Amino acid sequence: MLTPHQLAILRQDLRTLAHIEYEEVENELLDHYATLTEQKMAEGHDFEQASSYAWAELGAGAGLNAIQRDFEKNIRKQISARHLEILKSYFRWPTVVTTVLIGVLLHYITPLIPARFILTGIYFTILTPIGILYYSYLKRRGQGSDSRKIIWTHLNARVAFFVNIFHASLSISFQGEGAAKVHFFQTHATILCILECIVIVYLFSFVQVYNENFRYKTA
Amino acid sequence: MSSNQQLLKGSLSVIILRLLEEQERMYGYEITQKVKALTAGEMTITEGALYPALHKLEAEGLLTTETQVVEGRARKYYSLTKEGHTEAVSRISELGVMLENLQRLLNRGLDPLKPAI
Numbered sequence: 001m002l003t004p005h006q007l008a009i010l011r012q013d014l015r016t017l018a019h020i021e022y023e024e025v026e027n028e029l030l031d032h033y034a035t036l037t038e039q040k041m042a043e044g045h046d047f048e049q050a051s052s053y054a055w056a057e058l059g060a061g062a063g064l065n066a067i068q069r070d071f072e073k074n075i076r077k078q079i080s081a082r083h084l085e086i087l088k089s090y091f092r093w094p095t096v097v098t099t100v101l102i103g104v105l106l107h108y109i110t111p112l113i114p115a116r117f118i119l120t121g122i123y124f125t126i127l128t129p130i131g132i133l134y135y136s137y138l139k140r141r142g143q144g145s146d147s148r149k150i151i152w153t154h155l156n157a158r159v160a161f162f163v164n165i166f167h168a169s170l171s172i173s174f175q176g177e178g179a180a181k182v183h184f185f186q187t188h189a190t191i192l193c194i195l196e197c198i199v200i201v202y203l204f205s206f207v208q209v210y211n212e213n214f215r216y217k218t219a
Numbered sequence: 220m221s222s223n224q225q226l227l228k229g230s231l232s233v234i235i236l237r238l239l240e241e242q243e244r245m246y247g248y249e250i251t252q253k254v255k256a257l258t259a260g261e262m263t264i265t266e267g268a269l270y271p272a273l274h275k276l277e278a279e280g281l282l283t284t285e286t287q288v289v290e291g292r293a294r295k296y297y298s299l300t301k302e303g304h305t306e307a308v309s310r311i312s313e314l315g316v317m318l319e320n321l322q323r324l325l326n327r328g329l330d331p332l333k334p335a336i
Contacts, residue, residue: 001291031247031248031289031295032291035248058266059266078278176262185286
């Protein structure tokens with residue numbers, strides 16, 4: 001049986017030489033590495049030699065890191081598949097019809113609502129799902145599940161892209177006068193409203209994906 | 220990679236399912252040793268092939284895991300889920316049929332005049 005100090009040395013090898021950063025992968029590989037080292041020690045080698053032989057047998061740093069890359073790839077694949085599934089479940093006909101109806105309704109009532117109210121409403125509804133997503137992240141940050149780290153990176157990249165596009169569309173301004181300006185504003189608000197419904201649904205799908213548990217969780 | 224290793228890689232998931240059918244739960248190192256022992260050292264599973272295969276089977280919902288602290292370190296045990304049991308039977312049978320057909324083809328290849336059974 002290895003001492004805690006010897007186990008710490010092996011763990012350090014995994015972290016520094018194989019760059020293993022996920023706890024779940026690290027624990028599994030450490031057990032394998034330690035068992036192999038113990039077996040070599042039982043054959044008469046000292047700890048230094050035994051761990052060197054075990055390290056080589058495990059495929060050294062590159063071989064072990066490939067296992068971690070596979071772990072990451074597998075989780076990303078699951079996240080994408082699940083995200084697509086969630087999105088498909090949202091974009092069914094009731095959602096699409098409701099979105100179009102809200103868009104049409106907004107088209108008619110836009111001239112009656114002060115512009116700042118519309119903009120405030122748009123920002124509020126866009127920022128709410130982002131806020132919920134960020135809150136979920138902060139709440140679960142301490143739990144340190146490896147799959148959540150990967151999910152967060154995956155979602156972060158996508159949400160930033162989507163929000164940037166949305167923000168760019170908000171910044172469009174029209175320099176015309178009179179009826180043309182009203183018409184532009186009416187059309188712009190309608191399109192934004194439809195886009196916003198899509199964005200909200202999309203962002204809520206992120207919240208749902210983030211809160212789901214993927215495999216490889218320590219049982 | 221030797222031809223033995225190539226064949227082994229192709230049927231690794233079936234081997235894992237088969238071993239877990241016999242033994243309720245196993246950990247990574249134990250699986251490698253069991254394969255080595257059963258084939259008298261003729262076949263060995265590398266860790267680089269074993270863990271991705273285990274992770275894939277787990278992601279497919281065929282395996283479930285539990286972690287237990289053994290000798291000061293966390294040990295992850297794999298076992299078959301209900302779906303895994305069903306899938307094991309089906310995959311083992313598929314591989315068996317394939318091996319049977321392969322054998323027929325190979326045996327026929329030794330004697331060109333002999334018709335396939």
